[in-house]
Amino acid sequence: MIPCKLAFIGGGNMARSLIGGLIANGMPAEDIHVADKHAATLESLNRQYPVQTFTSNQHAIEGADVIIIAVKPQQLQEVVKALHSSWQEKQLLISIAAGIRIEDISRWLNKPQTAIVRAMPNTPALVEAGATALFANEYVNHQQHELAESILRACGLAIWLNEEKHMDAVTAVSGSGPAYFFLVMEAMENAAIELGLPPETARLLCLETAFGAAKMALESGESASTLRKQVTSPGGTTERAIHELEDGGLHGLFENALVAAALRARELANELGQDHA
Numbered sequence: 591m592i593p594c595k596l597a598f599i600g601g602g603n604m605a606r607s608l609i610g611g612l613i614a615n616g617m618p619a620e621d622i623h624v625a626d627k628h629a630a631t632l633e634s635l636n637r638q639y640p641v642q643t644f645t646s647n648q649h650a651i652e653g654a655d656v657i658i659i660a661v662k663p664q665q666l667q668e669v670v671k672a673l674h675s676s677w678q679e680k681q682l683l684i685s686i687a688a689g690i691r692i693e694d695i696s697r698w699l700n701k702p703q704t705a706i707v708r709a710m711p712n713t714p715a716l717v718e719a720g721a722t723a724l725f726a727n728e729y730v731n732h733q734q735h736e737l738a739e740s741i742l743r744a745c746g747l748a749i750w751l752n753e754e755k756h757m758d759a760v761t762a763v764s765g766s767g768p769a770y771f772f773l774v775m776e777a778m779e780n781a782a783i784e785l786g787l788p789p790e791t792a793r794l795l796c797l798e799t800a801f802g803a804a805k806m807a808l809e810s811g812e813s814a815s816t817l818r819k820q821v822t823s824p825g826g827t828t829e830r831a832i833h834e835l836e837d838g839g840l841h842g843l844f845e846n847a848l849v850a851a852a853l854r855a856r857e858l859a860n861e862l863g864q865d866h867a
């Protein structure tokens with residue numbers, strides 16, 4: 591990882607996942623500043639990681655090369671506007687907020703030539719198994735480009751997008767995606783308990799199966815469809831189960847869910863920034 595001084599504004603769930611991934615990857619905790627308006631959030635973070643904590647956002651960004659804004663989209667405008675007077679020209683801003691467009695962030699900061707990267711990470715960053723898509727504005731120089739990539743790559747996969755508009759689809763797929771898989775795990779675990787398995791056995795079998803399926807899909811080079819067919823013996827047990835899932839409209843449900851999430855990202859941008867509808 592490229593050495594740098596990093597400041598987080600907002601020390602909630604996503605910041606904590608990124609911080610955990612960065613520290614596990616060798617980033618010195620003293621190079622990480624974290625600001626949050628809730629002292630209790632900072633205390634609980636500090637119990638886990640010896641990062642430098644601040645209740646002033648302005649103090650937290652002093653001397654930082656990169657500032658990751660990790661507050662809710664609804665809080666972004668107020669937070670960014672208040673950074674105007676402390677912002678240094680050479681600093682790189684990374685926003686991880688769902689929906690909010692770079693041009694709105696730049697307008698709120700009121701420093702039109704600021705280098706801004708929009709990133710959409712996900713919580714498995716905590717265990718260095720995250721997936722992040724990135725998009726840079728025209729003011730991000732080569733070194734800042736490398737730096738942003740190195741920070742997010744320390745937490746897992748990092749891929750650049752050519753068009754900012756694809757960020758809403760990314761948010762629907764990989765930003766929100768861990769929740770869909772956790773929901774499937776919950777549903778399978780409950781069904782396994784209903785079938786009579788002891789809860790701990792049900793939990794372990796479901797989680798290892800999810801992990802094994804994802805690892806195999808990543809490492810085998812085969813498509814998910816081929817791997818599914820390898821499990822599905824004609825006239826066997828899997829076929830019956832898949833029939834139930836498809837009869838219940840699983841494909842359509844996922845299509846609707848992802849469209850709804852992407853539309854919500856666009857809605858957030860239009861509600862909170864300038865309307866592009």
Ligand SMILES: NC(=O)C1=CN([C@@H]2O[C@H](COP(=O)(O)OP(=O)(O)OC[C@H]3O[C@@H](n4cnc5c(N)ncnc54)[C@H](O)[C@@H]3O)[C@@H](O)[C@H]2O)C=CC1
Nearest residue numbers: 600601602603604626627660661662663665686687688711
């Ligand atoms: N949770 C997730 O899986 C993902 C979240 N995101 C994005 O990350 C951002 C943060 O989301 P979460 O971590 O889930 O939310 P969160 O609510 O857990 O964390 C936000 C933190 O910001 C702090 N905060 C609020 N106002 C502040 C202010 N004025 N100054 C300093 N700190 C302030 C809050 O006290 C809180 O600790 C959102 O914009 C979300 O769209 C992106 C990808 C995945």
Ligand SMILES: O=C(O)[C@@H]1CCC=N1
Nearest residue numbers: 687688761765766767
């Ligand atoms: O639910 C949300 O709005 C955020 C963005 C992606 C994951 N969590």
